[in-house]
Amino acid sequence: MMTASNNPPLLEVRNLRIEFPTRRGTLLAVDDVSFDIAPGEVLGVVGESGAGKSLTGNAIIGLLEPPGRIAAGEIRLEGRRIDNLPYEEMRKIRGARIGAIFQDPLTSLNPLYSVGRQLVETIQTHLPLSAAKARQRALDLLKEVGIPAAEQRLDHYPHQFSGGMRQRVVIALALCAGPRLIVADEPTTALDVSIQAQIIALLKRLCREHGTAVMLVTHDMGVIAETADRVAVMYAGRVAEIGPVRDVIKHAQHPYTKGLMGSIPSLGVRSERLVQIDGAMPRLTEIPNGCAFNPRCLARGERCLVERPNLMAAGASRAACWLHDKAGVGAPVAKQEPVDA
Amino acid sequence: MLAFILRRILQSIAVLLTVGVVAFSLFRYVGDPINAMVGQDTSMEERAALRDKLGLSDPAPLQFLRFIGNAAQGKFGLSYRTSEPVGRLILERMPATLELSICASLFVMVLGIPMGVYTGLYPRHWSSRLLQAVSLVGVSLPPFLIGILLILLFAVVLRWLPSFGRGSGTVNLGWWTTNFLSWEGIKALILPSITLGLFQLTLIMRLVRSEMLEVMRTDYIKFARARGLTNRAVNFGHALKNTLMPVITVAGLQLGALIAFAIVTETVFAWPGVGQLFIQSVQFSDIPVMAAYLMLIGFLFVIINLVVDLLYFVVDPRLRSQGGAARVGGH
Amino acid sequence: MWADTDVKAWLARAADSDVWWSFKSSTLTIVAAGATLLIIAIALLSPLLAPHTPFDPATLSLSDGLKPPVFWSADGDWTFPLGTDDQGRDVLSSIMYGTRLSLLVGFASVVVAMVLGITLGLLSGYLGGMLDAVIMRVADVQLTFPAILVALLIDGVVRGLISVQRHDEIAIYVIVGAIGLSFWVQYARTVRSSVLVEKNKEYVQAARVIGLSPLLIMVRHVLPNVTGPVLVIATLNLGLAIISEATLSFLGVGLPSTEPSLGTLIRLGNEVLQSGDWWITVFPGATLAALVLAVNLLGDWLRDALNPKLR
Numbered sequence: 001m002m003t004a005s006n007n008p009p010l011l012e013v014r015n016l017r018i019e020f021p022t023r024r025g026t027l028l029a030v031d032d033v034s035f036d037i038a039p040g041e042v043l044g045v046v047g048e049s050g051a052g053k054s055l056t057g058n059a060i061i062g063l064l065e066p067p068g069r070i071a072a073g074e075i076r077l078e079g080r081r082i083d084n085l086p087y088e089e090m091r092k093i094r095g096a097r098i099g100a101i102f103q104d105p106l107t108s109l110n111p112l113y114s115v116g117r118q119l120v121e122t123i124q125t126h127l128p129l130s131a132a133k134a135r136q137r138a139l140d141l142l143k144e145v146g147i148p149a150a151e152q153r154l155d156h157y158p159h160q161f162s163g164g165m166r167q168r169v170v171i172a173l174a175l176c177a178g179p180r181l182i183v184a185d186e187p188t189t190a191l192d193v194s195i196q197a198q199i200i201a202l203l204k205r206l207c208r209e210h211g212t213a214v215m216l217v218t219h220d221m222g223v224i225a226e227t228a229d230r231v232a233v234m235y236a237g238r239v240a241e242i243g244p245v246r247d248v249i250k251h252a253q254h255p256y257t258k259g260l261m262g263s264i265p266s267l268g269v270r271s272e273r274l275v276q277i278d279g280a281m282p283r284l285t286e287i288p289n290g291c292a293f294n295p296r297c298l299a300r301g302e303r304c305l306v307e308r309p310n311l312m313a314a315g316a317s318r319a320a321c322w323l324h325d326k327a328g329v330g331a332p333v334a335k336q337e338p339v340d341a
Numbered sequence: 342m343l344a345f346i347l348r349r350i351l352q353s354i355a356v357l358l359t360v361g362v363v364a365f366s367l368f369r370y371v372g373d374p375i376n377a378m379v380g381q382d383t384s385m386e387e388r389a390a391l392r393d394k395l396g397l398s399d400p401a402p403l404q405f406l407r408f409i410g411n412a413a414q415g416k417f418g419l420s421y422r423t424s425e426p427v428g429r430l431i432l433e434r435m436p437a438t439l440e441l442s443i444c445a446s447l448f449v450m451v452l453g454i455p456m457g458v459y460t461g462l463y464p465r466h467w468s469s470r471l472l473q474a475v476s477l478v479g480v481s482l483p484p485f486l487i488g489i490l491l492i493l494l495f496a497v498v499l500r501w502l503p504s505f506g507r508g509s510g511t512v513n514l515g516w517w518t519t520n521f522l523s524w525e526g527i528k529a530l531i532l533p534s535i536t537l538g539l540f541q542l543t544l545i546m547r548l549v550r551s552e553m554l555e556v557m558r559t560d561y562i563k564f565a566r567a568r569g570l571t572n573r574a575v576n577f578g579h580a581l582k583n584t585l586m587p588v589i590t591v592a593g594l595q596l597g598a599l600i601a602f603a604i605v606t607e608t609v610f611a612w613p614g615v616g617q618l619f620i621q622s623v624q625f626s627d628i629p630v631m632a633a634y635l636m637l638i639g640f641l642f643v644i645i646n647l648v649v650d651l652l653y654f655v656v657d658p659r660l661r662s663q664g665g666a667a668r669v670g671g672h
Numbered sequence: 673m674w675a676d677t678d679v680k681a682w683l684a685r686a687a688d689s690d691v692w693w694s695f696k697s698s699t700l701t702i703v704a705a706g707a708t709l710l711i712i713a714i715a716l717l718s719p720l721l722a723p724h725t726p727f728d729p730a731t732l733s734l735s736d737g738l739k740p741p742v743f744w745s746a747d748g749d750w751t752f753p754l755g756t757d758d759q760g761r762d763v764l765s766s767i768m769y770g771t772r773l774s775l776l777v778g779f780a781s782v783v784v785a786m787v788l789g790i791t792l793g794l795l796s797g798y799l800g801g802m803l804d805a806v807i808m809r810v811a812d813v814q815l816t817f818p819a820i821l822v823a824l825l826i827d828g829v830v831r832g833l834i835s836v837q838r839h840d841e842i843a844i845y846v847i848v849g850a851i852g853l854s855f856w857v858q859y860a861r862t863v864r865s866s867v868l869v870e871k872n873k874e875y876v877q878a879a880r881v882i883g884l885s886p887l888l889i890m891v892r893h894v895l896p897n898v899t900g901p902v903l904v905i906a907t908l909n910l911g912l913a914i915i916s917e918a919t920l921s922f923l924g925v926g927l928p929s930t931e932p933s934l935g936t937l938i939r940l941g942n943e944v945l946q947s948g949d950w951w952i953t954v955f956p957g958a959t960l961a962a963l964v965l966a967v968n969l970l971g972d973w974l975r976d977a978l979n980p981k982l983r
Contacts, residue, residue, distance in 0.1 A: 111659060114658070126569060177569075489953055
């Protein structure tokens with residue numbers, strides 16, 4: 001599924017920049033982010049909260065909440081620019097070409113309508129089907145996402161479903177009109193661990209069957225490792241590293257990604273202790289000059305303090321780190337000691 | 342569902358009994374009913390005899406039961422002020438108050454809810470900001486002041502509308518006198534209804550607006566948008582219905598409040614309703630009328646609350662299946 | 673010296689806080705705060721500022737009666753810039769004294785409601801059981817009755833218990849009590865729910881283990897938590913309390929005409945309104961509306977700035 005170079009990409013994000021005007025000045029929440037998603041591909045997007053991954057997802061489905069706004073860059077779906085479409089045009093794409101799944105299945109469904117009604121209304125919004133046909137399709141979808149006794153469940157209300165079952169309904173809703181891409185924002189975070197694996201497996205299976213691409217936003221590297229074809233690691237609003245999932249996990253190229261991988265316990269490998277990255281991601285108001293990761297970086301050099309690295313070839317992946325530049329990082333500088341407040 | 346309704350009815354009865362205890366304590370312990378009924382020169386023996394005859398020497402719980410029993414039949418004794426039966430006094434004045442309250446609540450609902458929905462959906466639009474600002478002026482003007490200003494403008498200066506009483510346009514239907522059947526009567530209703538309704542109108546508008554804003558922030562609205570539903574479906578199908586729950590609660594309470602606030606409006610416009618009767622009895626400490634009025638308002642509130650609960654069932658599926666374990670939204 | 677840096681640090685924090693920023697950036701709120709302070713200052717200083725002492729019968733003369741405001745008609749007299757009522761009382765001075773009373777009753781009844789509500793809320797949440805059930809049921813029942821009706825009933829009962837003359841003497845206490853009693857529920861509910869949250873926290877359990885009074889600990893922790901919401905409720909209630917007092921006085925069951933508040937002045941003016949002498953009613957009415965509007969604007973802003981979960 002790593003055929004991004006042969007086929008034209010399904011989704012292209014180019015130099016995306018998302019700003020939040022606040023009273024203390026404009027915050028750059030997402031800064032110069034670019035990536036592609038090929039048809040049928042699963043792209044994992046990981047990062048700490050505040051790294052800008054959810055905002056990027058929201059920008060793609062055109063539901064960036066004000067005052068947040070796209071300040072620069074473009075987003076193309078199947079070659080067509082979608083970031084500057086009028087609301088009504090974008091609405092027709094949402095649900096039909098791009099589906100979305102949110103974090104909390106408990107609150108994603110309207111409590112006052114039966115799941116059948118919510119499915120049928122979504123289907124009829126995007127497809128020219130009669131009420132009976134739409135209901136049949138809703139039923140088929142419920143069966144497909146593995147809801148037992150779907151026939152009766154169609155007329156049940158959200159509160160009559162368990163969390164996992166509700167997330168299955170949400171997946172059915174996202175798949176209603178056969179979208180080419182699904183933006184799944186932390187789809188399992190709110191669920192029990194035992195159910196998380198089921199939901200991920202279901203999402204993966206359905207998307208393979210339907211040929212739907214997925215942008216899987218999560219902070220869970222385990223989920224990414226299991227599901228994604230490629231992974232983008234975000235840090236402080238920028239992409240730190242992007243590449244095939246196997247390479248990024250086995251041969252992380254960015255010091256941040258290395259730290260991230262080191263912090264995941266794995267059964268096979270015996271290691272002395274888990275690695276931990278000192279410090280915390282800077283607040284958006286306090287992003288340092290040069291590389292945003294430099295205060296926490298063990299390998300930093302003088303160049304990292306002044307010059308900002310863009311993504312560059314690094315092994316099988318691309319990483320935003322001067323270590324992979326011919327000129328290197330310059331004279332080494334000791335890592336900043338975390339200061340106690 | 343049946344269990345839920347039964348429990349609600351039991352709770353309503355408990356509320357009514359509480360109100361009954363207050364009304365009874367007023368009736369029995371504030372002021373002396375005997376003093377009000379006999380002259381100065383009545384002897385102690387005669388008073389005692391009367392006391393026994395009226396059952397005022399019985400134990401308090403027995404008296405309370407008798408009071409409740411009588412109240413259920415609409416018997417509240419004689420007014421200290423006019424010596425007429427309280428039940429009849431209130432019944433005579435009920436139509437005036439009810440017609441005024443109904444007109445005012447129509448005014449409130451028909452204007453207030455759409456205005457709230459509009460300002461909630463488009464909070465940044467200039468007209469919403471204007472409405473919001475005007476509404477704050479609305480809640481800052483006491484109803485009696487609104488009434489006075491309306492009288493000054495439309496009755497004293499412009500002389501378009503009457504400012505006093507139900508006017509000459511009332512039609513007597515035997516047990517009910519109505520303002521609805523003549524143009525004169527309807528004209529007499531206009532200013533009092535606006536006065537009574539304006540304060541509640543602004544309250545309802547602000548309430549619907551804030552509920553709407555809250556619902557618009559929920560995940561299911563965001564998800565509804567993500568599903569590509571039309572604005573119309575999102576706003577009126579999904580958001581409005583979820584706003585409805587607390588609005589029903591408050592609308593019910595407001596209707597009750599209108600009947601009580603009629604006290605003020607009726608005083609300003611010399612409207613011959615129950616509220617005017619009540620304010621006269623407060624001034625004269627006419628306890629039987631006060632007690633009866635209290636019971637009446639309590640009864641109305643209980644009925645309104647029951648209707649509100651039943652409407653909840655119609656709107657919210659969670660209540661239908663859980664037997665109403667929790668009231669959602671509202672308070 | 674430490675005090676100096678402390679104060680400076682505090683000031684710096686306050687100046688940097690979101691609340692202060694939202695205050696600074698809202699012109700309307702600044703105007704409202706200014707208006708409120710101005711009205712309060714004029715009311716407090718009315719004995720010094722008012723051109724007349726309107727309720728001293730010795731200074732009144734019927735020949736000054738029903739003078740129109742100076743800007744309205746040539747009959748106006750600069751001694752009485754806003755005109756006089758039928759008794760020859762200066763409307764401007766009456767308003768200044770009346771505002772003072774309205775504010776006094778408003779503040780006093782908010783304090784009564786606040787103290788009562790916080791106490792009952794603490795007890796109800798902390799002790800639970802029967803007491804909690806009783807207090808909350810009473811609150812429920814009372815909440816279904818409009819505050820003005822509760823206040824009217826309390827006033828009516830007091831009238832039944834004491835003589836009319838005595839009632840005029842203590843009218844101001846009765847009315848403060850009546851309005852205070854009709855507004856306690858919101859405070860009690862807010863404090864109670866905050867207590868219920870804190871009650872199960874570990875520090876309260878720990879306090880019990882080491883033998884400290886958990887009630888004392890909770891009071892220390894709960895009260896700061898509810899300061900914001902209570903302040904918002906109090907500000908919004910101040911507007912309502914002023915309206916309630918005015919309404920009761922207008923209905924003739926509030927402050928007597930020997931001690932007129934704004935509501936009483938409006939009632940007295942209303943009695944002669946039909947003859948077209950509008951100024952006796954309109955000026956006190958406008959003052960009342962401006963005062964309540966300014967207070968409500970502050971309350972509205974405070975609610976948005978602190979953004980507690982309030983309904």
